[in-house]
Amino acid sequence: xxxxISSFIMIPSFxxxxxxxxxVFFRSYDRISYLVHPITVSFxxxxxxxxxxxxxxxxxxxxxxxxxxxxxxxxxxxEENEGNYFYRFYKFIFHDPKKMSDGVKKIDHGxxxxxxxxxxxxxxxxxxxxxxxxxSAIYFFSYLLMDFSNPYKEYEIAYKNQLxxxxxxxxxxxxxxxxxxxxxxxxxxSGKILFDENCATCxxxxxxxxxxxxxxxxxxxxxxxxDLFKNIFSIIWNGSDNNPTMRxxxxxxxxxxxxxxxxxxxxxxxxxxSKKPLIYKAPQGKKITEWxxx
Ligand code: HEC
Numbered sequence: 001x002x003x004x005i006s007s008f009i010m011i012p013s014f015x016x017x018x019x020x021x022x023x024v025f026f027r028s029y030d031r032i033s034y035l036v037h038p039i040t041v042s043f044x045x046x047x048x049x050x051x052x053x054x055x056x057x058x059x060x061x062x063x064x065x066x067x068x069x070x071x072x073x074x075x076x077x078x079e080e081n082e083g084n085y086f087y088r089f090y091k092f093i094f095h096d097p098k099k100m101s102d103g104v105k106k107i108d109h110g111x112x113x114x115x116x117x118x119x120x121x122x123x124x125x126x127x128x129x130x131x132x133x134x135x136s137a138i139y140f141f142s143y144l145l146m147d148f149s150n151p152y153k154e155y156e157i158a159y160k161n162q163l164x165x166x167x168x169x170x171x172x173x174x175x176x177x178x179x180x181x182x183x184x185x186x187x188x189x190s191g192k193i194l195f196d197e198n199c200a201t202c203x204x205x206x207x208x209x210x211x212x213x214x215x216x217x218x219x220x221x222x223x224x225x226x227d228l229f230k231n232i233f234s235i236i237w238n239g240s241d242n243n244p245t246m247r248x249x250x251x252x253x254x255x256x257x258x259x260x261x262x263x264x265x266x267x268x269x270x271x272x273x274s275k276k277p278l279i280y281k282a283p284q285g286k287k288i289t290e291w292x293x294x
Contacts, residue, residue: 011051015044093124175257178237183229183268191266194259207270209281212246216270216277221285228271228291233264
């Protein structure tokens with residue numbers, strides 16, 4: 001019997017299934033670039049060539065066989081092979097329209113007068129069914145024995161990639177320094193979040209002071225810069241010279257320049273706004289009204 005599916009349908013579909021499976025498996029290994037690896041490419045080429053050769057040999061055998069067949073059988077085979085490839089393919093997948101009309105087995109259930117037509121299942125259905133069995137077997141074992149589709153492994157890979165991206169982002173993002181940082185309105189909110197995380201334990205969330213001084217009044221212990229914002233930035237960056245409790249967040253690398261700019265914006269904002277906390281720590285340091293005159 002000659003193969004009813006021509007090679008030019010068979011080969012592309014076969015190859016696309018292989019490529020799809022490779023894609024699915026390698027993707028979970030984070031090695032998708034292996035798909036264009038010389039080994040994979042030559043594997044695909046060799047498969048294509050061997051399929052063509054098989055088809056060719058098959059054809060030869062078929063022709064040889066034809067010579068020894070009786071007239072009647074030959075006629076039957078020619079009938080089966082009539083039409084072009086597409087017609088035969090159609091006949092294979094769906095039903096042979098000729099066979100449908102006659103020769104269908106009828107099952108008489110007798111008691112209810114209903115007669116059941118026992119049509120052959122269409123090939124597309126049968127093959128789809130086989131495909132699901134193969135697919136589930138592949139999926140089952142690869143899920144069981146390999147990292148394929150393993151949520152923990154996928155999480156690990158995604159997490160590592162995320163860390164790498166953050167590292168690259170931080171490397172390529174210039175950090176604010178005391179020279180180029182200045183008060184920005186839109187940084188106040190994110191600055192508050194960072195202040196709550198890093199500073200509120202000693203200064204209170206509203207900056208009214210606790211172990212550390214009140215940051216909302218005009219009294220300052222540390223006055224290293226001639227500008228309030230720069231002074232705040234400088235203390236957070238360098239810490240306090242006279243009290244190590246206020247540590248050098250910037251210098252030690254604990255907080256990056258961009259985040260210090262945000263925190264400084266928040267501190268500057270709560271210091272400058274007219275509404276002050278009701279409860280606050282007693283003033284410490286010098287009262288400063290004009291920073292430029294320090
Ligand atoms: C472990 C407690 C602690 C933490 C955490 C802390 N501070 Fe301080 N902070 C202090 C102390 C104590 C001082 C007083 C230093 C001195 O006497 O010179 C101070 C001083 C300051 C000053 C200068 C005040 C002045 O009058 O000179 C600023 C501004 C400041 N802190 C901001 C911050 C910010 C912003 C953070 C968070 C990134 C922070 N602090 C975290 C304890 C802390």
